[in-house]
Amino acid sequence: MTILPYAPHQHAALAQLYLDTRRSSFPWLDGQAMQLADFARDTADESLLVAQDAHGQVLGFASVYEKENFLHHLYVAPAAQGQGIGQALLQAAALRFTAAPSLKCFAANPRALAFYRQQGWQPTGEGVDAAGHRWLRLQGPQPTIVFSTDCARLDRELVYQYLSRESYWAAGLPRDIFEASLQGSLVIGGYHPDGQQLAFARVITDYATFGYLADVFVVDSARGQGTGKALMRYLQLHPRLQNLRRFMLATADAHGLYAQFGFGALGKPERIMEKVEPAIYQRLAAERGQA
Amino acid sequence: MTRKVFWDDPYLCTLDTTVASVAGDEVTLAATILYAESGGQESDHGCIAGWPVLAARKQDHGIIYTLPPQHGLQPGAAVTLQLDWPRRYRLMRLHFAAELVLETLYQTLPDVEKIGAHIAEHKARIDFALPQAITPHLPALQARIDALIAANLAITSAFSDAASGRRYWALPGIAHVPCGGTHLRHSGEVGRIALKRKNVGRGKERVEITLLDDTPT
Known part of the structure; x- marks a missing residue:
């Protein structure tokens, strides 16, 4: 299923x-x-x-x-x-x-009521519909993390500081390249309900056949709580990222996380080529420093 | 599981039964007439073997009563329960008055949502989510409720699902409402009531109900 x-x-x-x-x-x-x-x-x-x-x-x-x-x-x-x-x-x-979400459930539907109660939903109200059927309003648990693809919500300083200073893959990332990378991607932020940013990722994609997942991170305080998994589940259910023929990513240490979402080693590495310059930001810094 | 005799006979004021379990000052009974707060109706006051019940709470399908620590009761002990009937009867009358307010309001204002209720000995209240003041509706509401009370209709109260302890009360043809409270036999027992609107914040309306007759005849 x-x-x-x-x-x-x-x-x-x-x-x-x-x-x-x-x-x-x-x-x-x-x-x-x-x-x-x-x-x-x-x-x-x-x-x-x-x-x-x-x-x-x-x-x-x-x-x-x-x-x-x-x-x-x-x-x-x-x-x-x-x-x-x-x-x-x-x-x-x-x-x-x-x-915190809510729903309405017929009072005459004890099976559904028991199900929601088991899932942590609590009754907060009740009413009667136009046909005289009684309903209950149930309230669900407050979300622990809220995801959004709204670029305006990003804590750009936090994301930039993390990528350019703490990440093992983008150390020295220049600010202008960071900003341009956001422009050209679907950005995903994970936020505490109070607004504080907890996670980040971006997908470089044509929204039809191909996607590349990049710059994924979870802030220290939100690690070990399923934040990465929730982020991946959110991506998996994103309406614009469906039926991609190929979805790729690079990782040094999170293979286990991505494997749960269907990612694996290259099936035919002999057919995939790359052009890569790992130290590009250091080269750029040196060149820009000279200018 | 405690047999809930307050459902079989809500008018029963004394009952002989046995202690089912004891854990410190908390006891459970084989059968009981002492209601534990649920659905907004406050717990009964009463005595178990002469000891005043300090607190009552539902747990799964049983009820746990807190007694003074020196109660000395043992499991299996035969005990007599005594109910504070004047208080319970007021709770039952106010509870049913609140039910009538709610049902009448549901039929008057479609899509009104009840968000809280409490039945105490001297006052009942119901809270609604409602963007406008309920005041203009109160006279019509009061008239319809007074008519239902004056008609002295027979109230039925029974299990909808005995296994899970789900109950309802009904005024046949008028209302059928899931509720596990203790209910009157006839609507006329409510007597005369007063309704008062209270403002409890934006988008919320409270209706307070008080009884005007001490002992209806």
């Missing part, structure tokens, strides 16, 4: 799953009034995550209204329930939350 962002070819299967699952899980609602078209209407403007099996068959989905940190939908096909798919979808959805 894998979880991926929504792709348009899944639309029909998801609409069917949404219809079938609601009919079987909500026996107190009028199943005849439900339609396939409900799916598009009920997920408009939302960020969708889809669980599928090894054959590409959809097993469930989660839908998040990001503006309000609201988990609008979480459905697992009846035949696929009880296998941890809901939990996996919820964990993936958590990467979309920027503050």
Whole structure:
């Protein structure tokens, strides 16, 4: 089972799953009034995550209204329930939350309520919908890290200091080259909910066939807490980084982390070439110093 | 697991039972009529074998009572429970009044969200997330609730799922609400009530409920 962002070819299967699952899980609602078209209407403007099996068959989905940190939908096909798919979808959805999320759940759905409670969600409110059905509002755990590709949020000083002084790969990086590298990349920042930057990475990509992951780091205070893994999971679920034919990176010491996300040694090293100048920034410094 | 006789008969004021377990000043019972705070309804006051209950709390499907440290009770001991009935009856009346406020409000203002509730002996409150003041709705609300109380409707209260201890109360045809509190038999027992709006911050509205009759007849 894998979880991926929504792709348009899944639309029909998801609409069917949404219809079938609601009919079987909500026996107190009028199943005849439900339609396939409900799916598009009920997920408009939302960020969708889809669980599928090894054959590409959809097993469930989660839908998040990001503006309000609201988990609008979480459905697992009846035949696929009880296998941890809901939990996996919820964990993936958590990467979309920027503050403590909330959801509404029918009070008459004790199985769902027990599931959310088990996942650390607590009731904070309740109401009754137009048809008289009682719902509960549940609030989920505050995220420990929030990822964003908004370049304006970066703590540029922190990132530059780390790369140019502490990293083993970019020591001596000149500021102008650093700024230009941000311009030409998809930058990813990981932030504490209070705004402090905890992690950084950038992907050099055409958003279609190829990507190169570079300059990945986690600040000292956030190491050993799964921050790197969360960053990789975020990248894995990024809608613009899907179906790349080749995704590459270089690492001296983090093979174990990347291996968990499908990266491995070059399959055919004889077909990959590189032109590399490890000491380029030292050469540049010397040349610029002379000028 | 403690047998919760306050559900079978919420009007029962004394009960003979046995001590199930003892851990220091904390005891559990085979059966009980002493409610432990849940769903906003405060714990009962009462005595176990003459010892005043200092605290009661739910744990899983049981209830743990705290007694004075010198209680000396042993597991298996036969004990008599005594409930502070005047307090409990006020809690039940205020609880049901609060339920009526909530249900009536749900039917009056669609999409209103309850964000808190507390039932104490002399006052109940319900908090709502609501962008506008609730004041203009109070007279109509009061009229509808007064009518439900005056009609002296029969209240049913039972398990929706006995295995997990989930219960509901219902006014047939009017409301069916999940709740594990202790409930009146008839709506008329609430008697006359007063509703008051309190401002408790932006976007939040509180309705306070007090009983105007001490002993309804």
